[in-house]
Amino acid sequence: MYDFAYQKPSSLADAARALASDADAKVLAGGQTLIPVLKQRLNKPSTVIDLSKLGLAGIKVSGDAVTIGAMTTHAAVAASAEVKRAIPALAALAGGIGDIQVRNRGTIGGSLANNDPSACYPAAVLALGATITTNKRSISADDYFQGMFTTALAADEVITEVSFPVPARAAYVKFKNPASRYAMVGVFVATGPKGVRVAVTGAGQGGVFRHTAAEAALGKSWSAAALDGVSISPDNMNSDIHASAPYRAHLVGVITRRAVAAAG
Amino acid sequence: MNAPFEGIGASVRRKEDLRFISGRGNYTDDINRPNQTHAVIRRSDRPHATIVKIDTAAAKAAPGVVAVYTAEDLAAIGGLPCGWQIHSKDGSPMNEPKHPVLAEGKVRHVGDPIAVVIAETKQQARDAAELLVIELKDLPSTATVTDALKPGAGQVHDNAPGNVCYDWHLGDKEAVEAAFAKAAKVVTLDLENSRMIPNAMEPRVALAEFDRSTSDYTLYTTSQNPHVIRLLMGAFVLGLPEHKLRVVAPDVGGGFGSKIFHYAEEALVTWAAGKLGRPVKWTAERSESFMSDAHGRDHVSTAQMAVDAQGNFLALKVSTLANMGAYLSTFAPAVPTYLYGTLLAGTYKTPAIYVEVKAVFTNTVPVDAYRGAGRPEASFLLERLVDAVCHDTGADPVAIRRQNFIPRDAFPYQTPVALQYDSGDYFTTLDVALKNADYAGFPARKAAAAAKGKLRGIGVSTYIEACGIAPSAVVGSLGARAGLYEVANIRVHPTGSVTVFTGTHSHGQGHETTLAQLVTSQLGVPFSQVDIVHGDTAKIPFGMGTYGSRSLAVGGSAMVKAMDKIIAKGKKIAAHLMEASVEDIEFADGSFKVAGTDKVKTLSEIALTAYVPHNYPITEIEPGLDETAFYDPANFTFPGGCHVCEVEIDPETGVTSIVNFTAVDDFGRVVNPMIVEGQVQGGIAQGIGQALLEHAIYDESGQLLSGSYMDYTMPRADDLINISSATENTLCTHNPLGVKGCGEAGTIGSPPAVINAVVNALKEYGVRHINMPASPQKIWGIINAGRMAAE
Numbered sequence A: 001m002y003d004f005a006y007q008k009p010s011s012l013a014d015a016a017r018a019l020a021s022d023a024d025a026k027v028l029a030g031g032q033t034l035i036p037v038l039k040q041r042l043n044k045p046s047t048v049i050d051l052s053k054l055g056l057a058g059i060k061v062s063g064d065a066v067t068i069g070a071m072t073t074h075a076a077v078a079a080s081a082e083v084k085r086a087i088p089a090l091a092a093l094a095g096g097i098g099d100i101q102v103r104n105r106g107t108i109g110g111s112l113a114n115n116d117p118s119a120c121y122p123a124a125v126l127a128l129g130a131t132i133t134t135n136k137r138s139i140s141a142d143d144y145f146q147g148m149f150t151t152a153l154a155a156d157e158v159i160t161e162v163s164f165p166v167p168a169r170a171a172y173v174k175f176k177n178p179a180s181r182y183a184m185v186g187v188f189v190a191t192g193p194k195g196v197r198v199a200v201t202g203a204g205q206g207g208v209f210r211h212t213a214a215e216a217a218l219g220k221s222w223s224a225a226a227l228d229g230v231s232i233s234p235d236n237m238n239s240d241i242h243a244s245a246p247y248r249a250h251l252v253g254v255i256t257r258r259a260v261a262a263a264g
Numbered sequence B: 001m002n003a004p005f006e007g008i009g010a011s012v013r014r015k016e017d018l019r020f021i022s023g024r025g026n027y028t029d030d031i032n033r034p035n036q037t038h039a040v041i042r043r044s045d046r047p048h049a050t051i052v053k054i055d056t057a058a059a060k061a062a063p064g065v066v067a068v069y070t071a072e073d074l075a076a077i078g079g080l081p082c083g084w085q086i087h088s089k090d091g092s093p094m095n096e097p098k099h100p101v102l103a104e105g106k107v108r109h110v111g112d113p114i115a116v117v118i119a120e121t122k123q124q125a126r127d128a129a130e131l132l133v134i135e136l137k138d139l140p141s142t143a144t145v146t147d148a149l150k151p152g153a154g155q156v157h158d159n160a161p162g163n164v165c166y167d168w169h170l171g172d173k174e175a176v177e178a179a180f181a182k183a184a185k186v187v188t189l190d191l192e193n194s195r196m197i198p199n200a201m202e203p204r205v206a207l208a209e210f211d212r213s214t215s216d217y218t219l220y221t222t223s224q225n226p227h228v229i230r231l232l233m234g235a236f237v238l239g240l241p242e243h244k245l246r247v248v249a250p251d252v253g254g255g256f257g258s259k260i261f262h263y264a265e266e267a268l269v270t271w272a273a274g275k276l277g278r279p280v281k282w283t284a285e286r287s288e289s290f291m292s293d294a295h296g297r298d299h300v301s302t303a304q305m306a307v308d309a310q311g312n313f314l315a316l317k318v319s320t321l322a323n324m325g326a327y328l329s330t331f332a333p334a335v336p337t338y339l340y341g342t343l344l345a346g347t348y349k350t351p352a353i354y355v356e357v358k359a360v361f362t363n364t365v366p367v368d369a370y371r372g373a374g375r376p377e378a379s380f381l382l383e384r385l386v387d388a389v390c391h392d393t394g395a396d397p398v399a400i401r402r403q404n405f406i407p408r409d410a411f412p413y414q415t416p417v418a419l420q421y422d423s424g425d426y427f428t429t430l431d432v433a434l435k436n437a438d439y440a441g442f443p444a445r446k447a448a449a450a451a452k453g454k455l456r457g458i459g460v461s462t463y464i465e466a467c468g469i470a471p472s473a474v475v476g477s478l479g480a481r482a483g484l485y486e487v488a489n490i491r492v493h494p495t496g497s498v499t500v501f502t503g504t505h506s507h508g509q510g511h512e513t514t515l516a517q518l519v520t521s522q523l524g525v526p527f528s529q530v531d532i533v534h535g536d537t538a539k540i541p542f543g544m545g546t547y548g549s550r551s552l553a554v555g556g557s558a559m560v561k562a563m564d565k566i567i568a569k570g571k572k573i574a575a576h577l578m579e580a581s582v583e584d585i586e587f588a589d590g591s592f593k594v595a596g597t598d599k600v601k602t603l604s605e606i607a608l609t610a611y612v613p614h615n616y617p618i619t620e621i622e623p624g625l626d627e628t629a630f631y632d633p634a635n636f637t638f639p640g641g642c643h644v645c646e647v648e649i650d651p652e653t654g655v656t657s658i659v660n661f662t663a664v665d666d667f668g669r670v671v672n673p674m675i676v677e678g679q680v681q682g683g684i685a686q687g688i689g690q691a692l693l694e695h696a697i698y699d700e701s702g703q704l705l706s707g708s709y710m711d712y713t714m715p716r717a718d719d720l721i722n723i724s725s726a727t728e729n730t731l732c733t734h735n736p737l738g739v740k741g742c743g744e745a746g747t748i749g750s751p752p753a754v755i756n757a758v759v760n761a762l763k764e765y766g767v768r769h770i771n772m773p774a775s776p777q778k779i780w781g782i783i784n785a786g787r788m789a790a791e
């Protein structure tokens, strides 16, 4: 780790100001990505701004939406009775991230800001048509994800909360990378106020994406069988030592069918 | 109430675990010395390159930097020695290129150390290491044995033409050729044994200090054999005599072979501590472990079995290319030869065997012994080949094994590949394993799985291994540059408690418990009154350390010999005290008795007399009760057994799940059944790891692609299942305890059982063989290819 200054502001305004005044500052949430990156000296921030005292953790459920504060941990989402009732697929997704230590520290805001192409939350946000709120504005899921590790966030923007419309049915199925246990292919399917939406993480070269062919087929008939004959091209799939592009493309089909079956 | 039985055969709880699970272990990194400095190593990020220039000026000027050293500074010290010399077919000695402590002129693998920066803090050393300006010019490089042997391939060493280290053979080639000529069928199988990274939980650490007043050096290091390190480093690298060099290996968090070897960092910190007059500490980062701990396995082989029309094995011919990596690690040359070629008879009476092994240099991390060392490679090859014979001839895998087993009454059995097995009963371990695995019920389980859309397969392996290495004269004749005996010092204290100083080393095996149980049984001293001391050359007379499942068979036998001396001396003291003749003294259950009388003296009373010799046969014997023994075994020991694995494959995703795993092993006498079961389970977890998950992958040039846990798949608890483990033992005939060793068996028996099961599950896809690991991607590829061919 290189040396850096550390701040723990107690208001969002102070945090935003600190971030805006220093181009090399970085915010710290659960640290599950940032700290390893710092330890490996892959990043050299001047200042680390800790978000833990801003009151950004918490879960609110209204009739038709679940709103989760940016600093809410994966463990809190996984354990929340309200989330389990309203969007059980979301609680299950959070409960399947990493291991217990990672879930006790890692946050939804950190996950979305980082937008790792193999992360789980981006699939839920995109498939449920969630809205991401920052200190400056609200961003719809369709506008937010802009390629791997790239988002619509400006350098001085802090995610404050994420709001998920409650779907009629939804499920997330994750085919884990055998080594890292991140998603090698993760598919979140949902049907509800935002229509039929299928989001795929882990597979695409550009990060999370909507599987439009599957959406069209499921829009006609919500069933695993409706996906027979739907395939996806390996052309834009990731390829690494664990899975070639054709294997990933194949898994997208299998996992999408399993997700629809799981959603019921 | 009787005291609980805590001797040989009792599942006594491990006494070391309290400190381990409560965070009170004392590992090398826990040790810090006054005025200590910190070393950080700059390593090559290129597989093969000429070092054009190293500019250390900025690093040396950086805050807190005490010293920066490169190969130039080390001109006066030697290279890292190789402990085993193999001779090629033509009688010439192997090519043994220098293994410098820091790269000299060239780097030869990613991770090769180039320079060391020593500073007041680790942070400062790291900062300064980044300021080193190192200019490298790439050279042609290779990562696989096949590429390295191609004409025109990049040469790893100038003095190893064609990248060949040696071209060795064993067995009777003519007899094999003759048998092949008259065989009903010759079955050929090409196969690979995948490269593994050991991944001990504790990374390597080395901390050295130099005492200016005495000129004594002390090295604290993560080692499985501190005396061996003292010898290799002192005599060959630094030129330090043993009495000036103390090597301490305190608690060590796993080794699996990777901590046997003498590594550059040990020599580097010891040398630097002397030079600077200050302690120097180096602790590996995990990513450094991946690219600097010796790797394991990495063979490419062709195996051929000649069979007659009845399925009898007539002859076996094996040709293997073994990857040595970029340099010869301490015991590397022995692994694919005397720990591999000699094991190829397996459990079978195959009358003629011929094996040739070419060891090859590549631009990869050195390869050396990894849990099992040579024997997993042999058993994988042989047990896969037997299943290939079944595939090609329609024979039944169980029946053909039984038919070719060495008969029960054939022991001692001389194999055609140098070893003589003293005991074993492969029929019983096979029969019990099949029963425990409900082998007969498999077809019904397969049908039930098929109804769920899953592919089920079952696989059997019947393995043998050679442990307890071994008679010094034998290993010496095979090229070992060391003796392989073991040493024990038994100290009975004045009030009767006992300290054992053993030359073996425990790094997870539970010696502090098992070895104490031997004392409880042999001397009748309560378990709680026995302590085991290991891992310090200043305390222990000598020792060869722990590897090759040798600690109990060789180290335990040395203890028995030393305890025999204690008993013999105790009898003389007892005879004197009880006014009887020595011949009439009997020792049992911790007491010396005069035969046929009720006269008795406990060991404690005898010990007290020995140290307070007021009434003592002082003209005949010396005071004290403290005996040392060196034990050099008469032979290897030969554990064996049968593993049965059942898998279920999801044809849609290619994922293999282990659904049943049964091990029935022959370990000779079992001292602590609980610890043995733990060793079996751990070994099988590693074997399943190799079969399904782990893989050290290099790209063509020699960049390590699986260099972190993001990409190197360690087995996790949920990859495994409850393993059914049992023993059916025959005693070793040549050591006093009848023990054989159990530390490596799991990694030897299980990989072929798993792959035999996977191949069996994929039978309908025409699969005959699959190399490890049977990853989901690989299996899906096979299934998909089958499907496409069908369409």
Ligand SMILES: Cc1cc2nc3c(=O)[nH]c(=O)nc-3n(C[C@H](O)[C@H](O)[C@H](O)COP(=O)(O)OP(=O)(O)OC[C@H]3O[C@@H](n4cnc5c(N)ncnc54)[C@H](O)[C@@H]3O)c2cc1C
Binding pocket: A026, A027, A028, A029, A030, A031, A032, A033, A034, A035, A051, A070, A071, A074, A096, A097, A098, A099, A102, A105, A106, A107, A108, A109, A110, A111, A113, A114, A118, A119, A120, A121, A157, A158, A159, A160, A180, A181, A182, A183
């Ligand atoms: C061993 C391990 C396994 C994992 N497995 C999985 C997995 O299976 N699936 C999965 O989805 N994830 C996985 N993760 C990732 C983890 O769950 C976290 O979600 C992720 O690391 C980021 O969250 P964090 O709170 O730790 O963010 P941090 O590491 O603190 O920050 C990450 C990045 O986001 C920025 N940031 C953080 N919060 C905000 C905010 N509110 N506004 C703007 N920018 C912000 C930071 O500046 C930084 O650049 C794993 C991590 C580890 C270490």
